[in-house]
Amino acid sequence: MKNFLTSFKKSVSTKELLFALLFGIVIILFLEIPYFYGTYISSSSAHYTHLLNASPADYIIYYNLIEQSKNGAFLFQNFFTSEPHAGVYFSPLWLLLGKIASVNNLESHTIFELAKIVSGLLCILMLYCFIAYFFKNKKHRKIALVVTTLSAGISFFALPYITYISQNIPIRQGLFYPIDMVISEAFTFSILSHSALFSLSLTLMLSIFWLFLRRTESFWGYFFLGTSAATLGLMHIYDLITITVVATLYVLFTFIVKKRLQPRYVYRLLLIFFVFAVCASYFYILFNTDPVLGGWAMQNKVITSYLFPTLIGFGALIPLALYGSYRAAKTSNYRLIFLAFWAIPCFILAFSPLPFQRKLFQGISVPLGILSTYAIIALYQKSGIFKRKTAATIYQGVLLSVLSIALFLTPLYITFFQIHDFSKKEFAYFLNKNEQDVFTYLEKNVRDSEHILASPGYDQLIPGIIFKRVYSGNDHQTINYAKKEQEIFAFWTFQNNIPWKKQFLIDGSIEYLLIEKAADKYHRFDFDSVDFVKKVFENEQFVVYKTKISPTKPHTALPPHSPQVS
Structure with a gap:
């Protein structure tokens, strides 16, 4: 255990973690503005329900599960259907939050929001540690953290298109919307603003990949890898599908390139396979023995937007990530190549013929963000081709300005649009x-x-x-x-x-x-x-x-x- 912790401390300094923590506090507080605003304007004539635009239907389910746990349940029932059934569904996160709320006499929405804040900070800290694996330069690590956390697509510039959809397409509108507007799983900032479930799931994904990639071997490395995978499997098994596919493809890639299997990757992959098989078997048995859970599984269809709005939703991230992947391949940077093996299969899985395809976008913003940072740094350094310092400065300024608008404007718009929505005090958000x-x-x-x-x-x-x-x-x-x-x-x-x-x-x-x-x-x-x-x-x-x-x-x-x- 001591050697494991020592190797972790060597990768990231205390000052860097402090920077990541402070950055996380600022971002989380910014994302909490709509919640604080809704609470502030709540009154006896318009009571705030503590729902957010991110996914109000999800919040209602989460609040219900927390309340069941508060009232003594360990296995959850479905309050949205009338069929008689026993509680068989186990969810460690909502169980824990409910018990904490019960002990401290907290409302379900209060513990939900507190958990979202804490898990968001943990996610940003783990994200920084993960980024540190790919960049030695501390400035580059910080840039990557900002880009990966806050970047999205160009939906802000597609508002006329979105308005047209809302007025002229009567059914399945969601499939026509850019994904940075509708799919919380696809971007880090929307994951952080959604729920502790999404934030902790991404944290566990990053932990698993970090433990999978590290060079040193130890018992504790395998222990934390298995524990993280099992916890993720019980919380959000969709992410374990992505991890299993990505890890398998990367092991095959290293075998083809280096003409031999690397034992540490093989052993870790086998552990991931084992945990995934156990978790998948558990849910398979549940879905086939409990009619209510089985019915939910059959109806749980969440479909990805069409390709064009998906590309709008990712915007500059895709071309930047492709350029970053090209440079990584050209320089045989196997660490960064791993990110391409995460992003590309993830994108393909999100369009696969699976009823829950959109959920497989979870975490794709991480490899896209890191590869985009690598590309941005390379483009910025190209200012050296200019002989005059003034021309180089202008090039750098224009590059950073264009990229800032392309990457960061939509998240700002979504946050303040939600505040604008709340000011109307409309039904569902207010009673x-x-x-x-x-x-x-x-x-x-x-x-x-x-x-x-x-x-x-x-x-x-x-x-x-x-x-x-x-x-x-x-x-x-x-x-x-x-x-x-x-x-x-x-x-x-x-x-x-x-x-x-x-x-x-x-x-x-x-x-x-x-x-x-x-x-x-x-x-x-x-x-x-x-x-x-x-x-x-x-x-x-x-x-x-x-x-x-x-x-x-x-x-x-x-x-x-x-x-x-x-």
């Missing part, structure tokens, strides 16, 4: 007085085992805001989501077949109806005219009904001649 009142009623009166059928939008918020179960509320989490949405539409709108409506409530295990009065498209049926529900709450915006029936089991059929929805 008005009527919404607060109806949520308070449901929180106090709905039992933990009961399910709510809610108007669109509110069905998504309930599990993460008041931590109650819903019949349907998330296109990934709700089992048989598409079928249920058809049935829900039929339930709200179908004027006849009253017996079917009653049976729908019984079979769907639905105890409460939350109806928004303004949602005329859905709520065309007069529930006051039937005897199997009772009005228990009403204000200017909502009506809540309590069912007078005893739910039994999940239902399976639509009523005859019911309307279909796409």
Whole structure:
């Protein structure tokens, strides 16, 4: 252990770590501005829900899991579906955060945000240590840290294109948006602003690759490699797929170039293979033995944007990284060549025929950022071709100005655009007085085992805001989501077949109806005219009904001649 720590200390000085820490504090505080602003403008008439633009649907799930852990759970249930099921899902991060919140009497959103800050700082420190493996020059390491942490594409310059998409493409808009606007996994700054899950996953990826590449052998090196891989496999197994593919390709590359296998790489690769096989087997068994988890796995489709918006999203990073890879290959810099073996397979995996393809972009900003830094330094040093100092200075100034605009403008825009969005105090991010009142009623009166059928939008918020179960509320989490949405539409709108409506409530295990009065498209049926529900709450915006029936089991059929929805 002593030798392992000594080798680590030799690679990075204390002053460098202090710089990385201070840099991390500044960046994390900047990324927290929208959260602080939302909290600051929150009021009794517009209560901030502590959601962010990054991925509000994800936050609702995370808050719910933390709350379950706070309430004593060790294995998690799905609050977004009505099928009866036991808690079988194990998530070490949310379990730990929930227990910490329980001991310290913290709100779920508070411990979530604190964890995001701490994990973000750890991620930046590990990123600097990883960068140090590729650059001996300390100034170059610091430049690489800035570029890798803050760079993105040129979406800011594509705003007219984005506006056109929002106005003219009615379906699957997300596939047309530049990825630096919609895919948090692809860029370090969006990973840091998203959640502790993403930050810690990237930290573990960097740790695994750093331990895989290092020259010295030790028991503790293998121990930390295996432990990091196992933790990552339980937290975010998608990243372990990337690591396994990249490490395999790099071992094959070194074998082809050097005509022999290097034992240290082979042993480490075998350890990664073993951990991946164990984790993959664990999830395979879970998905095939638990219908709810299996249903979630089948519906968990997150697709990468089309190629053109993907290229816009990466912007200058791709040509710079290609130039950096070319120079690395030309000089036989095998350390930097490894980064090409990370970036290229990662890009290909993100377009592979896998339902979770977009998640495989996680961490690609690291090799792209480091290779781009190598290219930027080389381009900057080309100022030596100018005989006049003035010409060299102008060249350097123009180069740095253009690259700064191309790499760093979009992250700034995204952060301040979120603040602009918050200033409108719109639904989901803020709740008005009527919404607060109806949520308070449901929180106090709905039992933990009961399910709510809610108007669109509110069905998504309930599990993460008041931590109650819903019949349907998330296109990934709700089992048989598409079928249920058809049935829900039929339930709200179908004027006849009253017996079917009653049976729908019984079979769907639905105890409460939350109806928004303004949602005329859905709520065309007069529930006051039937005897199997009772009005228990009403204000200017909502009506809540309590069912007078005893739910039994999940239902399976639509009523005859019911309307279909796409």
